[in-house]
Amino acid sequence: MTEIRRTALWVVFTLSLLMLWDAWQKHNGQPSLFSPAPAASVAAASAPASGAALPSAAALPTPAGQAALPAAATAPKTASVQIETDLVKATLDTLGGSMTRVELRQHKDAADPSGHVVVLTPTRSYRAETGLVGVPGAPNHLSVMTLVDGPRTLQEGQDTLTLRFESPEQAGLKLAKTYEFRRGSYVVNVKHEVQNVGATALTAQLYKQLVRDGHTDPTSMFMAPASFTGPAVYTEQAKFQKVDFESIRKGKAEYAKQAQDGWVAMVQHYFVSAWLHTGVGAREFYVKQVQDNLYSVGSVASLPQIAPGATVSASDQLYVGPQEEKKLAALAPGLELVKDYGWFTVLSKPLFWLLDALHGVLGNWGWAIIALVVLLKIAFYWLNASAYRSMAKMKAVNPRIMELRERLKDKPQQLQQEMMRIYREEKVNPLGSCLPILLQMPFFIALYWVLLSSVEMRHAPWVWWITDLSAKDPFFVLPLLMTASSLLQVWLNPTPPDPMQAKMMWIMPLLFSVFFFFFPAGLVLYWLVNNLLSIAQQWMINKQMGVQN
Incomplete structure (x- = not known):
């Protein structure tokens, strides 16, 4: 009986370590021990260089009853600008006023410690984009915008740095985007101002999306890998929902489509980018495959009706930075959940x-x-002490057990009975x-x-x-x-x-x-x-x- 219990314990211990090892392998992109290796992913699509056409705007969300935006007919001429704060170096493009690169100055690159971690990156098609839908031809992330001159570096004694983009008139609307970077923060305040320069009242919708390829960083089996990479949607009712790239490809992605609150994010190991809107109001969420190995997650919200000559504004936050649990929890409800603890969250969080x-x-x-x-x-x-006392008793009676085993080696049933008798007399619990x-x-x-x-x-x-x-x-x-x-x-x-x-x-x-x-x-x-x-x-x-x- 003792041998069976001890064997069972070793089996449990072995299986636990085997499961840990298998999880480690899968998270490092290695094949699982219990399932076939995944098919090789399509090569990551690079973001277009300056002057190249972006993915078709038809891939943008199209709210019910609205037509999709037209694709850009020609490659527009664009320029990029780099800003620098104490925590980040960010690059923004006049094409749509999109954020195309964010370098985190406080975090070293694991592969090259002389460099910094880059979250948003054009080399791997990872962008933060916004625009208008609901009015055909309205300014969107394909519109070439004008950059308003201003400082590019956060100076000593300066707490904020702003960058403003303005679109030309399109379909009777002008869109201005103002990015505000703050000292000591990975949160960028983004203000959208929509002006109606036409003669009739218009109702537009503002979309905010993160577009990323399905590539995960190649890491050696000895480096800590991403526990989850992909889009995430959060609402108070449905809570945190991860959406993996494979589900999107197969058209089986499940997540909350509409809510009065919530946010969207692109999650990767240690870091996250997220569009946050903490105010209450109806919004629609979407996750889709934009093109081969390129995915988007975003939200759409209606703006108030804009009378001729009037301007409406909407304020949001774009977070691009590390998954620092306490800071994320303070930014938005449930944002700390992007830090993935797997099945053991109930123990991992208090630990x-x-x-x-x-x-x-x-x-x-x-x-x-x-x-x-x-x-x-x-x-x-005290629990361990009780167990160790049981082990000490086992060690004390072990010579008697060995003698019995030698004497009754041809009588297994009698041997088992005698062993159990000794355990009872000595009050030894083999399972303890x-x-x-x-x-x-x-x-x-x-x-x-x-x-x-x-x-x-x-x-x-x-x-x-x-x-x-x-x-x-x-x-x-x-x-x-x-x-x-x-x-x-x-x-x-x-x-x-x-x-x-x-x-x-x-x-x-x-x-x-x-x-x-x-x-x-x-x-x-x-x-x-x-x-x-x-x-x-x-x-x-x-x-x-x-x-x-």
Whole structure:
């Protein structure tokens, strides 16, 4: 019976690590162990260079009863302008007044630490666009706009930087876009002003969209990959809805189409771009495939009727930056949900909250992880102590069990009965030693997702050679120490009566260690410290009970 329980425990542990490894492989673009490799994606479509035609405007949302915008007949002549603040370098184009590139100055590129992370990028067709529909021929993201001169760099002592684009008259309407960049913020305030220069009242609709190719960054299997890449829609009623590119291609995308609130976003690992409108008002959401391997997510909202000579305005926010959980939660309801914890959100969120609080005190994420382990060990101290006492008793009676096994090796039924009798007499629960591992596994997996998803720990150093807790240990010191600690735990545990199981008890930690060589250093640090504290507690209990270690 004991052997069966121990075997079952190892099976659960093995399957858990196998599932983690499979998730790691899939998130890094590697084939799953349980499903065939996905078909190769179509090559990413590059954004048109200056002067090239954009995708057909027929791909834009067309509200019920309205005609699609005409496609640009010729390639318009455009220009781009770059602005710079303390946090971003952004490039905007006179073609539609669209934002075409955003470089985050506080975040290093994982592939090239000498450069910065670029979120919106023309090399991979990723743009933030807006325009008008509802009035055929009205200004849209294909209209060539005029850039109003102004400063391009946020100077010392200056808190805001504005950039304004104005369209020519089209279909009786003029559209002006004003971007306001603020010091210390990844939020760009965007104001749209629509002027009716015609002779009749007009009612237009304003769309805001993010257009992106379906490409995901190639990363090595040792780097933390994107937990989800693609569009997302949020409404108070339907909550957070991820829409993967494959569902869009197959026409099976499911999301809220209309609401009185909500926002749209393009999510990628660690970073996100989102159009936010916190005011209440009817809006329509759309997600679609614009062309081969090019996708858009956006929203459409009606503007008030514009009388001749009148102007109406609408204010929105464009966020392009890191998935910093507390800051996102303060911007819009549910925006922090773009930080994907997978199935373990119920544990991952409080774990991150606690880690963040510890980091606020200690000032280092590595020490915060160690402090978290200590707190968890304190919380589970008496439960672990009970389990370790059971293990100590098992080790104490192990010589008697071994003698029985040798004497009754040809009588398995009698052997099992005698073993159970000894366990009852000595009040030993063979299953009691399984409990600590089973209880720790959910926290282990939840912390795995915290480290995988938290941009706060991206490139966060601990000590000496550990310069990035979200990446593997470059010299494998932590995995080697973790392996040694696991083997020491096996030595402290009672030896299984079955010789084959006894060998497996030593082999399994070595096999499991293979996984840890490729896991984030922060996760290995968590497990190593947990092992060391467990060893110390088990050693102490063995001494108290007079069991030889």
